[in-house]
Amino acid sequence: MAYSRAVRPAVACALCLSLAFGAQCACAFCGFYVGNADAKLFNEASQVIIARDANRTVISMRNDFQGDLSEFALVVPVPAVLQKSQIHVGDPKIFERIDAYSAPRLAEYFDANPCELDKASRSMAANSPMAQMAAKEELRRDTALGVIVEARYTVGEYDIAILSASESNGLETWLRQSGYRIPAGASKALQPYIRQNLKFFVARVNLAAQAKTGFSYLRPLQFAFESERFMLPVRLGMINAKGPQDLVIYALSRNGRVETTNYRTAKLPANVDLPTYTRSEFAQVYKAMFETQAKREDFRVVWTEYFWNMAWCDPCAADPLSPDELRGAGVFWLEGGEPPIGATSGALPAVSPLSRQGAQPVMLTRLHLRYTPETLPEDLMFQETKDRQNFQARYVLRHPWKGDPDACTNAPRYFADVAKREEGEAQALASLTGWDVDQIRARMSIPTQPRSTWWERLWK
Amino acid sequence: MEVTRDPVSASEREARIGWSQRHPGQARARPRIPWLYRWTSDADSRSSVARNLLRGLICAEITMALMQTSPPGKRDQRIRFDSLASIATGVLLRDLSLHPLQMALAFGSGLATQAFWLRRLGLEQKGFLSAIVMCCGLSLLLRSDAMWVHPLAAATAISSKFVLRVNRKHLYNPANLGVVLAISLLPGTWVSPGQWGNDLAMAVWVLMLGTIVTTRARRLDVSWVFLGAFLGLVALRVLLLGQSWAIWWHQLGNGALLLFAFFMISDPMTIPDRRGARIVYAFVVAAGAVAWQYLLFRPNALIWSLFLLTPLVPLLDRWMPGGRFDWKHPAIG
Known part of the structure; x- marks a missing residue:
């Protein structure tokens, strides 16, 4: 959805790498x-x-x-005036x-x-x-700009306005005058939506209502x-x-x-x-x-x-x-x-509330x-x-199984298979991530392969 | 990010994973077709290699086709076949949702059906080329998670050529009919209109290939008029809405549009015989597709527009009669 990025990234998300990894089993059998x-x-x-x-x-x-929550704004084209x-x-x-x-x-x-x-x-x-979505504004100004405020609601911590516009420059001006920080060039991006007769769902934070919610987000x-x-x-x-x-x-x-x-x-x-x-x-x-x-x-x-x-x-x-x-x-x-919409009977599998x-x-x-x-x-x-x-x-x-390579007759063959498998894993990781395969091998403590000759690389 | 332990009770877990325990070593997540799964799983290097290989293949095919020394009639047939075959190879490599066996089954079933009808109606001299081309087209478009869909669609499509006839011409483009019937009636079957991506280079290649094929078959007009009309209408929309021209280029680089223009609507047996009528027809189909896509907002506009407007062909043939196309003498008509 249109997150008007300069309006302020409504969806900015801090890079969070603090992923907790623990050896926890979620599904017993399947690994x-x-x-x-x-x-x-x-x-x-x-x-x-x-x-x-x-x-x-x-x-x-x-x-x-x-x-700053007062800077938050969201502008989304919607197909109709929403109640x-x-x-x-x-x-x-x-x-x-x-x-x-x-x-x-x-x-x-x-x-x-x-x-x-x-x-x-x-x-x-x-x-x-x-x-x-705006603030309270004069009706005559809106009309002069070709912007009609179809509806205004306060839902939760948001002040929402549903706008229809006949002209993109007017809409851009309206948004600016209403206190939304609109980037240069916005009218050009808004125009195709106006001409398709779409309405605009515009939301911003009602700070008083937001404080009442008690949420910090x-x-x-x-x-x-x-x-x-x-x-x-x-x-x-x-x-x-x-x-x-x-x-x-x-x-x-x-x-x-x-x-x-x-x-x-x-x-x-x-x-x-x-x-x-x-x-x-x-x-x-x-x-x-x-x-x-x-x-x-x-x-x-x-x-x-x-x-x-x-x-x-x-x-x-x-x-x-x-x-x-x-x-x-x-x-x-x-x-x-x-x-089911437009469907005849019997198309849906019965779901009991209990059968999660x-x-x-x-x-x-x-x-x-x-x-x-x-x-x-x-x-x-x-x-x-x-x-x-x-x-x-x-x-x-x-x-791999950690045991003695000479434990039984199967063991040497098993370890040979493991070596082959680990080499395959190193190559797969290198290919997927673009990382250097030799560094991966070093991390895995497996032997680095001698660099292949150009003809081997040609015909591999 | 937390790693959560599955909070369900042991008995619930048992019920949930019961299938896996009854079938050790096999996850239920595995698709119904095991080899389809294998084919789709090691996508890594292949998808990146696929594009280049596809370009190489098509390039080689054009060269080979141009070097053919066989008589013009046979050469046309070969080029048409070769080009589709190479595109199909590229699709198999790039679009991992199409399994080679699905394609093989489509061919097997399609050709057997053709043989059956030719024999039954005593038309042995007609040959198999159009059937091969149709099977190629069908395989390129249709996607399914089952193995029986492609052969069934191919058999139905080929049969339609012999059954649904008006004025000694088969009515529907067989690949088009097969695809429309399959996606509307069969379960687990769909068309991915975005699968071709918007690789402009590929578009140009398909464009060139298509030109070779249809020029020989003397039905170039319908392809170009269709493309012109469709892109013209898209350009008109861009102008009216004040959109960026990048949208127009995005449409121009749509492999599905070019394939449709050069390999589906150009089928000489299912378009009007007279040039004027073909041009009218191409315009109508393009307008239908634009309306489907931008007024009704539905997917697969090209295929549906052609399907819904095909009944116009016999009407146009009646109002504007012309010489019948013959695969053996493609220059006539």
């Missing part, structure tokens, strides 16, 4: 869940939740604003929950004693990769509307953006994976075995990997980090969201709520993109596909 690389890792990553079914949409925007009841202030925890649940994760396995395995089950293949703004457009107007946030920006979109749908229709959507390389030393530095590994991959595609790809039915996970980076949490995230089609692990008709797609104004000329358009194949950015650590 040990060790840690994840959540969105906090990416500085100033905007986070948006879109819950959509048919033409009904609920958008939640995280306001992780760090500066007060269509706007809601959500719980910030929902973003933490959904982020934790869908974050790229690390799982680890411990090799069994090779001597206790019979020959038939010795193949380690069984362990191989598994799955993954801003809660997410949510709004519900009906529109055929399944899109996110991101261009407004780029007016004076410097350098690449990150956006994490959590799309909640009823039937299948969500992807962009005007940009390529790709899955991140996943289910890769990594060196075991990365256990304590997975956050850095993931960050380097995402940067390398995004750069390799010239920041023109929208990356899928997670796609899963909300009912379960394997391994679980966090518990799946409960029906109440899902409703908090904007999911309006859960049981006892809305009937049952088949909830909620699919979560986590999309992450790094973009610059040049690589994202058009607002993001989405579609819900019928793809239901789960995917997760999951990385695997496999700890």
Whole structure:
């Protein structure tokens, strides 16, 4: 959503690398869940939740604003004048929950004693990769500027105005006179939205109301509307953006994976075995990997980090969201709520309030993109596909068995396999992150390979 | 960031992970098709290599096609086939959601269906080229998480050529019909319009390839008129809305648009026979696609516009009759 960046980054997010990694088991059988690389890792990553079914949409925007609250402002193009009841202030925890649940994760396995395995089950293949707004103003001034204040509400700690405008310079002037710090060139970015007859949802913090809430932070703004457009107007946030920006979109749908229709959507390389030393530095590994991959595609790809039915996970980076949490995230089609839109009877699997692990008709797609104004000329358009194949950015650590190399006849062969596997892990990490393979080998304490000859590199 | 221990009780956990325990070593997360999973999992180096390889392949194909010394009629067919084959190879390498076996099954089923109908109707001399081209097109567009979708769509599409006939011409573009039926009726099936990305270099290559193919087949007009009309309407929208021209360039660099223009709407058997009628048709399809995309805000505009407007072809043929296209004498018509 359009986070007017110069208005003030409504979504500035402190780089938080204090990821606590502990050897805690989340899912007993499918390997040990060790840690994840959540969105906090990416500085100033905007986070948006879109819950959509048919033409009904609920958008939640995280306001992780760090500066003077009087400077906070948010300008979002919306398809219609929103009623007060269509706007809601959500719980910030929902973003933490959904982020934790869908974050790229690390799982680890411990090799069994090779001597206790019979020959038939010795193949380690069984362990191989598994799955993954304003202030009060004079009416006549507004009219002169071509700006109509369609509605004003105070919702929670926010003062919200819904504007319609006939002229972009007028809107820019109106915003400025109303105390919003609008960057130069804003009118040019606002114009296409005005000409498409879109309204503007403009929010700022009501300091008195905010003080009453007792919170030191801003809660997410949510709004519900009906529109055929399944899109996110991101261009407004780029007016004076410097350098690449990150956006994490959590799309909640009823039937299948969500992807962009005007940009390529790709899955991140996943289910890769990594060196075991990365256990304590997975956050850095993931960050380097995402940067390398995004750069390799010239920041023109929208990356899928997670796609899963909300009912379960394997391994679980966090518990799946409960029906109440899902409703908090904007999911309006859960049981006892809305009937399927345009659908005939029997299309929905029955979900009892108790069957938390049952088949909830909620699919979560986590999309992450790094973009610059040049690589994202058009607002993001989405579609819900019928793809239901789960995917997760999951990385695997496999700890070798620590025993005597001469313990049994199987042992030497096992250690030879481990050496081969570790070399593969070093190369995989180097390829994913662009790090120097010899440094990785040194960290792993495995022998550095003699530099191959040019003809070997040619024909490898 | 905290690492949380799963707070569910032991029995709940048991229920949740029960599947894994019954099937040690296999995570349920694994897709229904094991080799599809394997294919999609080691994406790392391949996706970066894919683009360059694709360019190389297409480049080699153009060179080879130009060096062909076979008679003009056969050469046209070969070029059409070669170019689509090379694009398909590139897609297999780049778009990891298409499995080679899905493509193979589409071909197997499509060609068998063609053979069946040719035999039944005594049309053996007609050959298989159009079927091969259709199977290529279908595989390039359709995505599915099941193995049976591609062959079923291919068989249906080929059969439509022999069953849905008006005025001794098959009505629907088979690949178009196959894709539309599959995405509307079959589960787990979709089209990813953004999968081609906006790699301008690739767009130019496809453009060049397409020109070679359709020039030989004398149906270039429809492709160029369509492209011109579509991009013209997008340009008009950019001007009216005061948008940045980068949006227009973004559309111009859309591989899906170019592939549609040169490999789908250009199918000589499913467009009007007369040049004037083809131009009218191309304009109408382009306007339909723009309306679908920018007024209705729905995805897959090109495919739906062609599908919905195909019934215009027999009408245009009636109002403006012209010479019938023949694959063996592509210069006529």
